[in-house]
Amino acid sequence: MSGRCTVSVVIKALNEERRIEAAVQSALAAVAEVGGEVILADSCSTDRTVEIASRYPITVVQLANPAERCCGAGPQMGYQHAQGEFVYILDGDMKMLPGFLPAAVEHMRQNPDIVGVGGIVVEMNTESLEYIARMERASGHMQPGEVDRLDMGGLYRRAAIEVTGYFSDRNLHSYEEFDLAVRLRARGGRLWRLNVESVQHHGHDAPPYQLLKRRWQSKYINGLGELVKASWGQSHFGLMRAGVRELKLYSGVLIWWAFLLLILITPASMATKSLALAAVFAAPFVGMAWRKRSIEKAIFSVISWSYNAAGLVRGLMQTRVDPRKPLSTVVRHRPEQP
DSSP states (O other), X not given: OOSOEEEEEXXXXXXXXXTHHHHHXXXXXXXXXXXXXXXXXXXXXXXXXXXXXXXXXXXXXXXXXXXXXXXXXXXXXXXXXXXXXXXXXXXXXXXXXXXXXXXXXHHHHHOTTEEEEEEEEEESOOSSHHHHHHHHHHGGGGSSEEESOOTTOOEEEHHHHHHHTOSSOTTOSSOHHHHHHHHHHTTTOEEEEEEEEEEEEOOOOSOHHHHHHHHHHHTGGGHHHHHXXXXXXXXXXXXXXXXXXXXXHHHHXXXXXXXXXXXXXXXXXXXXXXXXXXXXXXXXXXXXXXHHTOHHHHHHHHHHHHHHHHHHHHHHTSOOOOTTSOOOEEEEEOOOOO
């Protein structure tokens, strides 16, 4: 599609051959309600994701360099090819629901100070420990009304994005939607979640500990440290620090590790050290077991915190590329012109 349109739906994907067809079909149906285009931003999938998506009248773009693959690269890659007055981000394991885009576009046109609109996310996998932990953290920003971020996808005003200089930070392995939110809010923009169902989300069905391992290997878990580094010295740093409650939690885990190390190196009898180590090591597990009334949830929580604390440190150590520098992409498919 050439020239401006109302909405560009950017589907970010990596090895989503199981669900990409449903995501594309739902996005095409959604933009048909308002006028627009669909762009698949593929991070060098090794399965049939691109092949399946290319059967449809959408633009398919792919990272030229697989080493640049991360959560922040996908939306930015799609945005570089988008023509919409508004841009919506959709994960490859989601399905857009009818009715949301017309309501979101109308809401934004009636409220010029609102720069992003989300909807109600319908979770399809509600049994996993990962889902339970995430929903406990989500708190109010997944509820209708004014919010401080649009996790799980949102519709954004292009004019507001252009003021910030880029859509999504290509350096971030996670927290890319929150980063966009604080950059927009620092410039006076407001975010809103409508009481309208926007997407179905299937999420991960991997066992929780396997998922933690996968996120460590993919560097997803580095995202918080990368976010802190990206925000340091910027106008939105205060909003970032206030909005990421887990930053205090993971910092507390690092202090817990420091206490354990201090006990090890402190001159004392082996018996005294052993008792002190056992007490300090057990404290968070006992506390979480009492709070959650579940030993299984307590163990998962503390291990998850430890992974994320290590990721925080690793993310802070990552070298950054200027997020305004365009990503190199390859166009794999374009819709036929009428």
